[in-house]
Amino acid sequence: MTSPSIHASAAPKPVGAYPHARRVGELLFLSGIGPRDPATDAIPGNEMFADGRVRKYDIVAQAHAVFANVRTVLEASGARWEDLVDVTVYLTDMARDFKAYNAVWAEHFPDAASAPCRTTLGITALPTPIAIELKCVARIKE
Template sequence: MTEKTAYTPATHTAPPARFSHGVRKGGILQVAGQVGFPPARDGAAPRPAGPTLRAQMEQTLANVEAVLREAGSGWEDAVMIRVYLTDTAHFAEMNEIYDAYFAELAVPPAARTTVYVGLPEGLLVEIDAMAVLG
């Protein structure tokens, strides 16, 4: 049986419950839902990168990428991305930000699903991802 390895980049806040920011088992890496919190600062409570979808979306994508990199992976290995939005009115803007973020990749980063959810106050977006590693 393959062991699990947990990943939490040094820049990330501690999860609010008993889970890892990312976990690898065999060739599968699951990145837990990430939100738009900037890098952790000692003694400071986590707060969103800003009040706008753009600020939170860009930080959230950077946070997912940090977990991928911590595990020796990257967007090239991602096979599934789920975007959780709190407001259906943000869908078009989210797509613009998403497309710009991945513009330099030769092929789209992964299959994607968008879901509408409730998140803690002030948070507009959460993203998780699954990667298959060689």
């Protein structure tokens, strides 16, 4: 019962050879989604040095952008925001960014009782100069 891969034309292109999502029965598995702008590929809130290294970033801007990108992939897959059941969050600086990220999470999921399950991990790097990535699972009711 695995569906073909799902590519959301309004979402940022994946940075590798993988789909945005794949449905298996009632479950929808999203590949890691970052905050890149779908139209320009720019990373919201990033300020770069001339050599391409990140000088400064804004975790709040990136968190809002990553949620928007997740919503875009969900909708392209026939799911809704409310269908999310599990989210894994990857932060490149847990000590600096967790509190601000948690505040953005609360804006998007104001009722903790109906929010998806969540695991947040601090990691050293992501494949592009982003500070956050989400891995999500949703349940699509038939």
